[in-house]
Amino acid sequence: MKLGIIGLPSAGKSTVFEAxxxxxxxxxxKGENRINTMQVPDERLAALSNMFEPKKTIFARVEYFLPGMMGSxxxxxxxxxxxxxxxxxxVIRNFSGYGFDExxxxxxxxxxxxxxxxADLMVIEKRMERIEQDRQRGKKEYAEELALLNQCLKHLENEMPLRKFPELTEAPALKGYGFVSAQPVLVLFNNDDEDDRLPVIENLTNKEDCMVIRGKLEQELAQMSAEEAEDFLTEFKISASATDRVIQRSCELxxxxxxxxxVKKEVKAWNVKQGTVAVDAADVIHSDMKRGFIRAEVIAYNDLIEAGSYQEARKKGTVRLEGKNYTVQDGDVITFRFNV
Ligand SMILES: Nc1nc2c(ncn2[C@@H]2O[C@H](COP(=O)(O)OP(=O)(O)O)[C@@H](O)[C@H]2O)c(=O)[nH]1
Ligand SMILES: [Mg+2]
Structure with a gap:
C-alpha cells in the first residue's frame, strides 16, 4: 500500500511524515521527495509467529511518499x-500561533x-486533443473512451472530484489514467498539542474520511524510547500512536x-482488497502461484488459535480446501497448492 502525503505549504506535511x-x-x-515504509501492525501475526516459530515474521508494509514539489x-x-x-x-493545518493565522x-x-x-482536467484535455488528431488521421474510433472522458469532464468542470464517481473512473477504458481526484482521500487535521478533537465542519467532516493527528506532538513521540513514549501517551491521553491509527484508517478506507x-522459515501477512478471490490472492504472492493454482488450504485465524496447532486443526476438520473463486476473508491463514 502506497500513501501519498499532500497538503498546502505549512500544513505540517513534513512534521506528519516524520511522525x-x-x-x-x-x-x-527543498524539492526533494521523501519516502519511507512502515509495518502494518497486526497482533494476529505475532500470535501466529508464536505458534509456528518461524525464522522470520514479515508484516505487510505501507509506503509513505511525500512529494518534494508541494511548494509549487x-x-x-x-x-x-x-x-x-x-x-x-x-494534511490540513488546524493549529495556530507561531506567526500562523487562524x-x-x-x-x-x-x-x-x-x-x-x-490536474485531472489538464490530463483529459491533453488526451482529447490526441484523440482528435488520431481521428483526423483516420485512426481508430474512441467512442467509448470519449464518452467516458466527457462525463469526467462535466464533473470536473462542476468542481467535483472524481472520487465521488467511482463507477465511472473504474470503467476499463479509464483504468490507465490514474486520476488524482479519483484517489481515496484521508483528511488529516493537524491539531495543536492540547487539542485532540475532530472539528465539526459542515461540508467536510460529513463528506470526507477525516481524522485528527497532533503532528508536532506525535513527531516528538515518534522519536522517544518505548519507555519515554509510554509516559507521554498517558500524559497526553493518546490511546495509540498516530502511526498505527493512520495505517488502520487507511486500510479501512x-x-x-x-x-x-x-512456510517453515517465515510467517507473513498480506493485504488485499476485500472481495479478492483465492487465485488473485495467490497472484499477490507470485504470478506462478496464480498460473499453476490448484487449491487453497484455508483456515480462519480464530479456528487455528482455538485448535492450538495446525495438526490439531486438521484433526478437528477446520482446515478446508477451497477453489479459485473462494473469496478470501480477513484473517484467513492460507497455504496455496500450485503446480507450474
Ligand atoms: N503548533 C503546531 N505546529 C506545527 C504542527 N505541525 C507542524 N507545525 C509547525 O508548522 C511549521 C510547518 O510545518 P511543516 O511540517 O514544515 O509543514 P509543510 O510545509 O507542510 O511540510 C513548522 O514550523 C512546524 O513545526 C502542529 O501540529 N502544531
Ligand atoms: Mg515540508
Missing part, C-alpha cells in the same frame, strides 16, 4: 508523482482539492483485509 514514519528530519532539502502546486510533476499512490493523505480547514481543503481537479501464509 508517521518515525524518522528524524535530516534537514529536508501548479507544477504538474507533483500530480504525476502521486498518481500511482493507492490513497492520498491530505486555521481555515475547509478553505484549505477546497483549495487543494481544486488543484487535484485541475481502501477496503483492505489481511491474510497470512506460513
Amino acid at each position: 508517521l514514519t518515525q524518522t528524524i528530519s535530516m534537514a529536508e532539502k 502546486l501548479k507544477d504538474q510533476k507533483i500530480w504525476t508523482q502521486v498518481r500511482d499512490c493507492h490513497a492520498l493523505i491530505h 486555521p481555515m480547514p475547509l478553505d484549505d481543503f477546497n483549495a487543494l482539492d481544486q488543484e487535484l481537479i485541475l 481502501l477496503g483492505l483485509i489481511s491474510f497470512f501464509t506460513f
Whole structure:
C-alpha cells in the first residue's frame, strides 16, 4: 500500500511524515521527495509467529511518499508523482500561533482539492486533443473512451472530484489514467498539542474520511524510547500512536483485509482488497502461484488459535480446501497448492 502525503505549504506535511514514519528530519532539502515504509501492525501475526516459530515474521508494509514539489502546486510533476499512490493523505493545518493565522480547514481543503481537479482536467484535455488528431488521421474510433472522458469532464468542470464517481473512473477504458481526484482521500487535521478533537465542519467532516493527528506532538513521540513514549501517551491521553491509527484508517478506507501464509522459515501477512478471490490472492504472492493454482488450504485465524496447532486443526476438520473463486476473508491463514 502506497500513501501519498499532500497538503498546502505549512500544513505540517513534513512534521506528519516524520511522525508517521518515525524518522528524524535530516534537514529536508527543498524539492526533494521523501519516502519511507512502515509495518502494518497486526497482533494476529505475532500470535501466529508464536505458534509456528518461524525464522522470520514479515508484516505487510505501507509506503509513505511525500512529494518534494508541494511548494509549487501548479507544477504538474507533483500530480504525476502521486498518481500511482493507492490513497492520498491530505494534511490540513488546524493549529495556530507561531506567526500562523487562524486555521481555515475547509478553505484549505477546497483549495487543494481544486488543484487535484485541475490536474485531472489538464490530463483529459491533453488526451482529447490526441484523440482528435488520431481521428483526423483516420485512426481508430474512441467512442467509448470519449464518452467516458466527457462525463469526467462535466464533473470536473462542476468542481467535483472524481472520487465521488467511482463507477465511472473504474470503467476499463479509464483504468490507465490514474486520476488524482479519483484517489481515496484521508483528511488529516493537524491539531495543536492540547487539542485532540475532530472539528465539526459542515461540508467536510460529513463528506470526507477525516481524522485528527497532533503532528508536532506525535513527531516528538515518534522519536522517544518505548519507555519515554509510554509516559507521554498517558500524559497526553493518546490511546495509540498516530502511526498505527493512520495505517488502520487507511486500510479501512481502501477496503483492505489481511491474510497470512506460513512456510517453515517465515510467517507473513498480506493485504488485499476485500472481495479478492483465492487465485488473485495467490497472484499477490507470485504470478506462478496464480498460473499453476490448484487449491487453497484455508483456515480462519480464530479456528487455528482455538485448535492450538495446525495438526490439531486438521484433526478437528477446520482446515478446508477451497477453489479459485473462494473469496478470501480477513484473517484467513492460507497455504496455496500450485503446480507450474
Ligand atoms: N503548533 C503546531 N505546529 C506545527 C504542527 N505541525 C507542524 N507545525 C509547525 O508548522 C511549521 C510547518 O510545518 P511543516 O511540517 O514544515 O509543514 P509543510 O510545509 O507542510 O511540510 C513548522 O514550523 C512546524 O513545526 C502542529 O501540529 N502544531
Ligand atoms: Mg515540508
